[in-house]
Amino acid sequence: MAVNWLARLAAAAPAPVFTCIGPGIQAAVERLCLSPALDRVATPRAAAILLVAGEIPDHAQEALDRVHDQVPHPRQTFRWDGTGDPEPALRDLWRDLAAGGDTETDRRPDAPPNDWCGVGPHGQGGKGMMGGTPYGRPMAMTADDPRDGLALDAYTARLGPFVPMLPPGLVLEVTLQGDVIVSAEVRAAPFAQPDDASAPDFCAARMLRLVGLPRDADRVARGARLRAITALRAIPEGLGRHDGQDARGRLAGWLAGERGPEAAPALATLLPGLEWSEAMLVINSFSPATLAHVAISKEDA
Amino acid sequence: MTLVLVSAASIVLALGLSFLLMAPRHDAGTSAPMAAPFLGGGTPDTHAWQRFHFRAYTMTLVFIAFEMEMMFMYPWAVVFVEEGVKALAEMGMFLGILSVGILYGWREGVFRWQ
Amino acid sequence: MILLLALALVVTLLGGVLVGGWLDRVVAGRGAGPLRAAAALAVRGSVRTEAPDDLLQRLAPILYLALAAVGLSVVPFAPGAALVESPVGIVIWGSCEALTIIAVFLHGWSPNAPFPLIGAYRYVAIALPVMLPSMFVLIAAALPAESLSLSAIVESQRDIWNVVRQPLGLPLFVMVGLTLTLRGPMDYADAADMAGGTSAEEGGGARLAWEIARLAMLVSVSAVAAAVFLGGPLGPVLPGPVWLWFKTAAVMALIVLAGTSVTRTTPSRMLGLIWTIVLPLSFLHLGIAGVLAL
Numbered sequence: 001m002a003v004n005w006l007a008r009l010a011a012a013a014p015a016p017v018f019t020c021i022g023p024g025i026q027a028a029v030e031r032l033c034l035s036p037a038l039d040r041v042a043t044p045r046a047a048a049i050l051l052v053a054g055e056i057p058d059h060a061q062e063a064l065d066r067v068h069d070q071v072p073h074p075r076q077t078f079r080w081d082g083t084g085d086p087e088p089a090l091r092d093l094w095r096d097l098a099a100g101g102d103t104e105t106d107r108r109p110d111a112p113p114n115d116w117c118g119v120g121p122h123g124q125g126g127k128g129m130m131g132g133t134p135y136g137r138p139m140a141m142t143a144d145d146p147r148d149g150l151a152l153d154a155y156t157a158r159l160g161p162f163v164p165m166l167p168p169g170l171v172l173e174v175t176l177q178g179d180v181i182v183s184a185e186v187r188a189a190p191f192a193q194p195d196d197a198s199a200p201d202f203c204a205a206r207m208l209r210l211v212g213l214p215r216d217a218d219r220v221a222r223g224a225r226l227r228a229i230t231a232l233r234a235i236p237e238g239l240g241r242h243d244g245q246d247a248r249g250r251l252a253g254w255l256a257g258e259r260g261p262e263a264a265p266a267l268a269t270l271l272p273g274l275e276w277s278e279a280m281l282v283i284n285s286f287s288p289a290t291l292a293h294v295a296i297s298k299e300d301a
Numbered sequence: 302m303t304l305v306l307v308s309a310a311s312i313v314l315a316l317g318l319s320f321l322l323m324a325p326r327h328d329a330g331t332s333a334p335m336a337a338p339f340l341g342g343g344t345p346d347t348h349a350w351q352r353f354h355f356r357a358y359t360m361t362l363v364f365i366a367f368e369m370e371m372m373f374m375y376p377w378a379v380v381f382v383e384e385g386v387k388a389l390a391e392m393g394m395f396l397g398i399l400s401v402g403i404l405y406g407w408r409e410g411v412f413r414w415q
Numbered sequence: 416m417i418l419l420l421a422l423a424l425v426v427t428l429l430g431g432v433l434v435g436g437w438l439d440r441v442v443a444g445r446g447a448g449p450l451r452a453a454a455a456l457a458v459r460g461s462v463r464t465e466a467p468d469d470l471l472q473r474l475a476p477i478l479y480l481a482l483a484a485v486g487l488s489v490v491p492f493a494p495g496a497a498l499v500e501s502p503v504g505i506v507i508w509g510s511c512e513a514l515t516i517i518a519v520f521l522h523g524w525s526p527n528a529p530f531p532l533i534g535a536y537r538y539v540a541i542a543l544p545v546m547l548p549s550m551f552v553l554i555a556a557a558l559p560a561e562s563l564s565l566s567a568i569v570e571s572q573r574d575i576w577n578v579v580r581q582p583l584g585l586p587l588f589v590m591v592g593l594t595l596t597l598r599g600p601m602d603y604a605d606a607a608d609m610a611g612g613t614s615a616e617e618g619g620g621a622r623l624a625w626e627i628a629r630l631a632m633l634v635s636v637s638a639v640a641a642a643v644f645l646g647g648p649l650g651p652v653l654p655g656p657v658w659l660w661f662k663t664a665a666v667m668a669l670i671v672l673a674g675t676s677v678t679r680t681t682p683s684r685m686l687g688l689i690w691t692i693v694l695p696l697s698f699l700h701l702g703i704a705g706v707l708a709l
Contacts, residue, residue, distance in 0.1 A: 006454050013448065013455035016618075020342075036445060039455075042611040043339050045462055046618035063342025069334035072460045072618055098458050108334035113344065135466040136333075140351035148415040153351035157529060163341030164610050171343065178354030179533045179682075180414065210608045212599045212679035215443050227676065234600075234678035275356070275414050276533055277681045280608040303417065304488070304499045304507065310421075311484035315477040318627070322457065322620035323473065331463040338465060338528035339615055348466070349529045357540035357686055367547050374550070375506060378557040382708055389705050396698050403690060412690045414683035 007099040014039035015094035017078075018047035018071065020064055021168035022054025023191035026288060028082045029053045030202055034218055037087050042164050044070040048097040049090060050077045059188065060161045060169065065107040067162050074103035112136025145177045146273055152177060161188060165210060165280050167291050172267070181279050184271040185297035190288055198287035204254035207247075207284045210277070211235070226255060240270060240282030247285035260286060264293035356414040363406050370399060420498040423656055424487055427663070431634030432627055434664055438671045439630075456626070459619035468525040475522035476621070479628035482518060486511035487635040490642045491566045493655030504565035505553040508639055512549060515595050515632065516542045519604050522625065523613030534612025537682050538604035542594050544689045545601070548697035549591040552584045555704035556643045565639070569647040578644040580707060583700040585644045590693065592636040592670045596629050599674030603682050637666035 016039045021029050029051070033040040041047050044067050056064050068077060074097050080086045096102070114136045133139075143154035160171040169191030175182040196202075205221035208214075208231065216228045232255075235248040242265045245253070250260050265286060271279050283291075338345060374392070381388045406412065436449025463469075489504035491497040501507055516539055523535025557563050559580070560571035568577075578585050593601035605612040614622060641647055641662035648655030680688070 007458055009451055009454035010458045013451035014445070016455060016459075041618075042607060043615045043618070045339065045616050046459075046611070046614075046622060048459060060342070066334065066337065066344070067339075067342045069332070070337065070339055070462070072335075072462050098455065100458070106332050106334050110332040110334065112333050113337070134348070137345070137465065138347050140347040142352070145354060147356075150354065150415075152354040155345070155347060155349065155351055155529065157340055157345035158343035160341045160343055163343070165608050166341065176529075176533075178356050179537055180354070180356065212602055212606060213675070214607070215675050218444060228678055229676060230680075231678045234680040236681055236684055239681075275681060275683050276537075277606070277608045278683075281681070304485075304501060307421075307488045307499055308481070308485050311481040311488075312477065314484070315480040315628075318480065319473060319477050319624050322624045322627075323461065333465075335462055336465040338526075338530075339610065340529065341610075345529065349527050349532045350524075353532065353536055355536055355540070356683070357543075360540070360544065360686060360690070363690075364543050364547070371547070371550050371554075374554050375503070375563060378554045379561060379563060381558045381705065382561050385709055389709065392705070393702070396701075400695065400698065403694065407687075407691055412687045414686070 004099075010098040011095040015049060015090050016041050016047045017049045017051045017090065018044045018067070019051045019053060019164075020056065020067060020162045021191070022052070022056045022060075023169070024194055025054035025080075025082045026168060026191075026193045027196040027199065027202060029080075030197075030205075030221065032080075032086065034221060035087060037091060040164075044068075045072065047071050048075060049093055050075065051080060051090070052077055053080045054082060054191075057169075057191070062108075063161050063171075068104070069106045069108050074101055076102070076104060114138070143175075143177070143182070145180075146182055147177075147180060154182060158187060161191075166283060167191075167288050170283075170291065170294075173297075174271075176276070179276040181271050181274050181276070184268055184279075186267055186294055187297070189294050189296060190291045192292050193288040195289065198259065198289040200254040200257050200259060203260065203284075203287045204251060207251050207254075207281065210280055210284055220255070231255075235281060236278070239274075239278055240265075240285055242270065242286075247281050250285040260290055262290060264290055264295065267294055268297050359406075359411040359415060363402065363411060366402065367399065370395065416496070417498065420492060420496060423492045424484065424498055427492075427638065427656075427660065428484060428487060428631050428634055430660070431637075431663065431667070432630040435630040435633045435667055435671070436626075438668055442668075442671050442675050453623055453626075456619055456623035461617060461619035461621040464526040464528055464616050467527050471521045472525035472621070475518050475525060476624040476628045478521070479515065479518040479625070480631050482511045482514050483628065483631035483635040486632075487638055489565050490635075490638045490659070491569055491647055491655075492659055493648050494569060495566045496655070497566055500566060501564060503563045505550075505557060505563050505568070505643075508565075509546075509550055509553065511635075512591070512595060513546055516546075518628075519597065519613060523604060526616040528616045530609040530611070530615035531613045534604045534606065534609050534615070538597075538613070541601065541603045541682055541685055541689070544686065544694070545591055545594045548587050548689075548693050551694075551697035551701050552587045552591070553643065555581055555584060555701045558704050558708040565642050565647075569642050569649060572646040572649060576644065576646045581644075581700065581704045583696060583703070585640065587693070587697055587700065588636075588640050588644065589666075589670055589673055592633070592640065592666075593674055595636050596633045596670065596674075598633075598670065600677040600679045601685075602674075602679060603685070606679065633667055633670060634663065637670060638663045640666045
């Protein structure tokens with residue numbers, strides 16, 4: 001059978017895992033994902049297994065369900081409490097899924113996010129290009145821009161708590177104009193992680209992954225030296241200045257084995273005006289221990 | 302003629318491959334929670350499609366100037382050796398003027414993320 | 416003859432995609448096994464996102480792959496024997512390069528989701544200006560050949576390869592290759608800081624089609640570089656196609672290595688770097704090539 005043959009071949013590949021990391025277990029998960037038997041994918045769309053590590057707090061439960069429902073069928077959730085070696089179990093799970101094994105049903109109700117009051121041939125509703133909620137979601141509307149004053153569409157969304165390039169637990173409500181952040185509010189602080197998650201090697205590895213150096217990130221996380229060139233100079237000088245040190249300085253410190261600053265940054269004032277990849281670099285230039293104390297923005301009155 | 306044939310054949314082959322690979326695999330279909338855009342558990346207020354603020358728009362105008370220049374360069378490259386120093390001087394002047402344009406644009410911040 | 420060349424093209428693309436997939440995994444330190452990785456995608460389904468542009472979503476990888484094939488067709492497998500033996504070969508390749516930007520943009524546009532959309536626009540901003548050094552480099556190679564045909568450019572390298580005569584050319588073209596194949600320092604489309612950018616909403620077979628198209632473009636851009644800078648099929652003893660394959664594989668390895676060992680900077684900064692450093696460098700390159708060609 002051709003399909004069996006394909007499934008066997010697939011089962012020999014690393015298991016595609018999307019990780020949802022809870023409190024206190026970040027370093028363990030990152031260490032686990034260095035294994036060549038696992039492929040830590042950046043999006044649930046590319047995953048077959050949802051690895052839920054640690055106890056996810058109640059306030060993040062709904063978000064976890066949302067990510068769970070975004071994994072394509074057939075899918076399985078794997079819970080790990082940080083003890084023992086889950087690799088054999090994950091491999092077995094992946095072998096079943098590659099052969100088209102059992103799946104899990106949706107946890108969220110199958111309904112559009114809003115009532116679909118679309119009219120017109122494409123359900124666009126409203127007048128012309130404005131208004132309406134086609135397919136149950138409104139269209140973006142114009143707003144002022146901080147950089148050049150062109151009033152184009154603003155896009156507001158809540159990111160996290162399980163965005164792979166943000167610390168687990170952090171929920172940011174951002175408004176974007178194009179790829180520039182207009183405003184950022186912290187809705188939930190990152191989950192508390194013990195000191196091992198803030199080890200310089202691990203912090204540096206997270207930042208290296210962002211700038212397109214996954215191989216070097218793996219090396220550094222294993223305690224080896226950085227090989228890539230221009231790793232520091234690629235980060236713009238003066239970016240994310242906090243306590244007299246910029247993002248580049250903090251990465252240099254980690255690569256030299258020093259721990260980062262302890263005083264938590266005010267993300268709500270640090271991020272606006274930054275372009276997307278600058279913002280991601282700034283957030284990841286703080287260790288989980290530092291970010292755990294980040295100030296929660298008050299809900300808008 | 303061959304180019305047309307090759308292009309058509311390439312597209313047909315690519316189409317075939319895409320039908321082979323992108324065929325739906327699971328009968329369950331796509332539910333509303335599965336279709337929602339990935340934001341790591343977060344939710345968006347609106348659709349992602351928008352009048353996107355493309356930050357490099359000033360650069361694109363300079364780019365058009367260079368693309369037009371490229372059109373002159375194709376025939377120039379063919380006769381370059383024949384025409385000798387004259388062709389070199391002409392293109393030198395042309396590129397010189399465009400370089401001044403780059404300098405001016407750079408001073409005006411054209412290449413920044415607006 | 417044409418059928419033979421068409422066969423050579425298909426074999427080159429297929430073999431090249433395999434070699435490229437293998438190189439990728441070995442260099443990334445993830446072990447070998449491109450077929451296993453492909454199978455792992457092939458057995459998985461893909462998701463239809465919220466109100467997507469289905470037609471363009473399907474078209475993006477098709478266009479990308481077809482452009483790679485058409486681009487490869489102007490590369491001669493033996494002296495004077497390309498599938499499309501055109502007097503304006505580098506113009507055809509140049510248009511394949513430029514249309515690649517559209518393929519990538521459509522890929523990011525079609526899912527109607529934030530990360531792919533940002534990746535798409537960001538990529539356009541960087542890839543557009545990269546087309547300029549690319550064409551300057553190719554035109555510089557056309558000067559000593561007195562022709563825009565790739566066969567003539569290969570022929571002009573009988574005595575000395577362009578990589579020696581025009582030393583800035585290959586490094587600049589590697590940068591173009593990184594851009595066209597969405598790799599490392601020039602990967603502004605599918606980057607990790609956006610959870611995979613234009614691919615963030617894609618898994619399974621659709622993702623596999625996209626990855627195959629990316630690798631096919633890597634093969635094409637490397638074959639063009641091999642023909643323009645390394646004398647393409649020219650070489651002693653072995654037949655032309657074998658030389659071209661060796662040289663193409665070498666350029667592929669170079670691009671893959673550059674992709675994993677050079678750091679990506681922020682897009683706003685890269686835009687300035689391209690216009691103020693890379694573009695003047697390509698002017699200089701053209702000037703030197705012009706003076707030497709006389």
